[in-house]
Amino acid sequence: MELSRDYSIDPVLLLKEYGLRITPQRISILSHMNQYKMHLTAEQIYHAIKDEFPSLSVATVYNTLKAFIDAGFVKELRVGDHASKFDLNLIPHHHLVCEKCGHIEDFHFIDLPIDKIANMHNFHVRHYHLEINGLCANCQEGHPSYIHQNQIS
Amino acid sequence: MELSRDYSIDPVLLLKEYGLRITPQRISILSHMNQYKMHLTAEQIYHAIKDEFPSLSVATVYNTLKAFIDAGFVKELRVGDHASKFDLNLIPHHHLVCEKCGHIEDFHFIDLPIDKIANMHNFHVRHYHLEINGLCANCQEGHPSYIHQNQIS
DNA sequence: GTCTCTGCAAATCGTTTGCACGTTT
DNA sequence: AAACGTGCAAACGATTTGCAGAGAC
Numbered sequence: 001m002e003l004s005r006d007y008s009i010d011p012v013l014l015l016k017e018y019g020l021r022i023t024p025q026r027i028s029i030l031s032h033m034n035q036y037k038m039h040l041t042a043e044q045i046y047h048a049i050k051d052e053f054p055s056l057s058v059a060t061v062y063n064t065l066k067a068f069i070d071a072g073f074v075k076e077l078r079v080g081d082h083a084s085k086f087d088l089n090l091i092p093h094h095h096l097v098c099e100k101c102g103h104i105e106d107f108h109f110i111d112l113p114i115d116k117i118a119n120m121h122n123f124h125v126r127h128y129h130l131e132i133n134g135l136c137a138n139c140q141e142g143h144p145s146y147i148h149q150n151q152i153s
Numbered sequence: 154m155e156l157s158r159d160y161s162i163d164p165v166l167l168l169k170e171y172g173l174r175i176t177p178q179r180i181s182i183l184s185h186m187n188q189y190k191m192h193l194t195a196e197q198i199y200h201a202i203k204d205e206f207p208s209l210s211v212a213t214v215y216n217t218l219k220a221f222i223d224a225g226f227v228k229e230l231r232v233g234d235h236a237s238k239f240d241l242n243l244i245p246h247h248h249l250v251c252e253k254c255g256h257i258e259d260f261h262f263i264d265l266p267i268d269k270i271a272n273m274h275n276f277h278v279r280h281y282h283l284e285i286n287g288l289c290a291n292c293q294e295g296h297p298s299y300i301h302q303n304q305i306s
Numbered sequence: 307g308t309c310t311c312t313g314c315a316a317a318t319c320g321t322t323t324g325c326a327c328g329t330t331t
Numbered sequence: 332a333a334a335c336g337t338g339c340a341a342a343c344g345a346t347t348t349g350c351a352g353a354g355a356c
Contacts (some may be wrong), residue, residue: 021309021310021311021354021355021356023354023355024354025312026311041345042346043345053312055312056312056313057312057313057315058345059313059314059315059346059347059348060311060312060313062345062346062347063311063347064311066346066347078232079231083345084345084346096270096274098276099279105274105276107274110265110266110270111266112265112283113263113264114285117249117285118285118287120260121249121258121289121290122289122290122293123258123287124287124288124293125287126252126286127285127287128284128286129283129284129286130265130282130283130284131283132270132271132280133278133279133281134271134276134277134278134280135276135277136275136276137275137276140275140277174329174330174331174334174335175330176330176336178336179336194320195320196320206337208337209337209338210337210339211320211321212321212323212337212338212339212340213336213337213338215320215321215322216322216336216337219321220336236319236321
């Protein structure tokens with residue numbers, strides 16, 4: 001039903017490929033983003049690896065994520081009133097966002113007439129992103145929303 | 154090439170229709186959002202109408218916009234690192250966002266396989282939004298970006 | 307050796323909130 | 332009269348920044 005994101009990423013090679021300096025913190029951030037294959041806030045990433053780097057600062061996580069975004073392989077998702085979520089975006093994909101529990105689900109493989117639209121507007125396309133908002137399967141069924149509330153999404 | 158948004162809106166009727174209280178500030182905010190048919194920040198709306206209401210507060214603009222979003226006829230766009238832009242969204246449409254100058258252009262009329270995706274994921278759709286990022290016609294041509302920089306978009 | 311990254315603390319800035327007062331219903 | 336909106340100032344919270352020291356190249 002959906003392509004699982006079972007491709008492996010070598011953080012060192014990725015950083016090298018994009019001409020970014022290779023530091024333990026960056027490797028760890030990339031590893032975690034890849035491992036969870038999910039949409040993490042800066043805060044979540046910080047907590048996930050702070051054991052590994054006792055002196056780690058949230059600012060470093062933000063700065064690092066910004067470097068990744070500038071490089072182009074991380075995407076910032078700003079949905080709801082909450083903190084941004086960051087998404088390793090090596091394979092383009094789109095999102096289903098639950099308005100009740102905040103859960104974000106990926107989907108791939110969709111044909112969009114992007115070129116046609118771009119041509120009509122003389123627009124040079126770099127990225128595109130389709131976001132569908134509504135209720136996820138769980139929340140439709142009247143399940144209490146707190147089940148999803150604190151999960152990593 | 155694009156449907157012009159030349160429909161007229163009666164703020165009073167719109168507020169009435171959605172069961173919201175009719176106040177001069179709300180009427181003015183709606184009038185301006187409709188008049189510019191563009192994507193304004195709360196700050197821009199504030200400055201646009203503060204002459205009319207010398208005692209107006211930015212907080213009121215935010216509160217009002219939030220009420221409109223809850224009602225469902227205004228959409229909040231969070232693109233780039235900047236403040237949210239607010240978009241009168243009576244006719245569903247999508248956006249071309251220029252990464253250089255920040256200009257946002259609308260487009261309508263696109264067939265998306267939303268139902269198919271929703272069915273595959275057992276997702277109940279409320280809204281959807283396609284965002285295309287890249288370079289607008291002006292910025293591709295190497296025009297200095299400051300031409301667009303401060304325009305209302 | 308140079309340049310960049312990291313970590314800390316403080317600053318920034320968009321947005322929200324509490325409360326007293328005014329307006330709409 | 333009751334309910335809600337407005338305006339003010341203060342609070343909030345996510346993100347950014349300046350700077351000194353450490354690490355990558």
